[in-house]
Amino acid sequence: MTATWTLPAWAVLATVLGLVLALLLAAVALLVGRRDRAASRLADDVLRAEVAALAAEVARWQGRRAPAGARASRDPADPTGAAAPAVAEFRITTLGEEPSAPGPVPTVAPPLFADTVLRETVVHATSLAAGVKRALAPETRARIRVEMRREVKRARKHRRAEAKRLLREQAARQRTAMDVA
Numbered sequence: 457m458t459a460t461w462t463l464p465a466w467a468v469l470a471t472v473l474g475l476v477l478a479l480l481l482a483a484v485a486l487l488v489g490r491r492d493r494a495a496s497r498l499a500d501d502v503l504r505a506e507v508a509a510l511a512a513e514v515a516r517w518q519g520r521r522a523p524a525g526a527r528a529s530r531d532p533a534d535p536t537g538a539a540a541p542a543v544a545e546f547r548i549t550t551l552g553e554e555p556s557a558p559g560p561v562p563t564v565a566p567p568l569f570a571d572t573v574l575r576e577t578v579v580h581a582t583s584l585a586a587g588v589k590r591a592l593a594p595e596t597r598a599r600i601r602v603e604m605r606r607e608v609k610r611a612r613k614h615r616r617a618e619a620k621r622l623l624r625e626q627a628a629r630q631r632t633a634m635d636v637a
Contacts, residue, residue, distance in 0.1 A: 500551075507552055 564572075590596065 504552055
């Protein structure tokens with residue numbers, strides 16, 4: 457016996473093609489992601505410029521500059537057109553603002569963290585052991601054995617039928633060859 461391995465050429469070719477395809481897909485995904493990030497940055501810059509231009513135009517129309525974070529509302533019943541007191545504006549996003557320093561991150565006490573990790577590990581190990589026990593149960597093995605026998609019988613029957621069909625076709629070809637000659 458030799459220690460050499462032999463592989464079908466199609467298996468090696470399929471593996472190499474699969475790896476090349478995976479690398480190409482990864483490269484395309486990387487390029488698309490970079491392009492999307494650049495387009496997103498460009499769109500953010502454009503939107504910031506538009507917001508600044510609109511804010512300047514609104515301030516020009518009102519003849520004064522409203523403080524940041526506040527909104528002046530006019531009372532329609534007031535004939536003089538004087539502005540009502542500024543009302544605090546509630547915004548969901550912080551678009552156009554400088555990012556602030558992140559606040560404190562909530563942490564879990566080390567003993568509680570260790571307890572949680574150990575409990576999850578025990579739960580996973582217990583469920584794995586239950587699955588292995590169920591898979592190795594005599595009923596499961598017997599069911600697998602019966603299904604394997606059934607599949608072997610079906611495959612054997614199929615092979616026999618295929619061999620008979622091929623023999624019939626070969627005999628028919630030989631008869632036609634003798635008839636022609």
